[in-house]
Amino acid sequence: FYEYAAVRKDFGCSLEDMELECAKEINKVDDLTYDVVFYDNIKDAAGNEITAEDYAWSATEMKKAGNYEN
Numbered sequence: 001f002y003e004y005a006a007v008r009k010d011f012g013c014s015l016e017d018m019e020l021e022c023a024k025e026i027n028k029v030d031d032l033t034y035d036v037v038f039y040d041n042i043k044d045a046a047g048n049e050i051t052a053e054d055y056a057w058s059a060t061e062m063k064k065a066g067n068y069e070n
Helices: 052-064
Strands: 023-030 033-038
Antiparallel strands (some): 023 033
């Protein structure tokens, strides 16, 4: 899994109170949809570019593994 797009500073904190890491901006579209804008040129330790598709893939795999409820 890659560096987090954002992290909660406190348990149960709101979207507005999250600490952004690789995401420049996160906007809630509806209860299950978020629009995330990532910084450009995010790379892994080997220098490979990490894309929004990579984040989507990771989230999908974590959901399949039972690590996310929604």
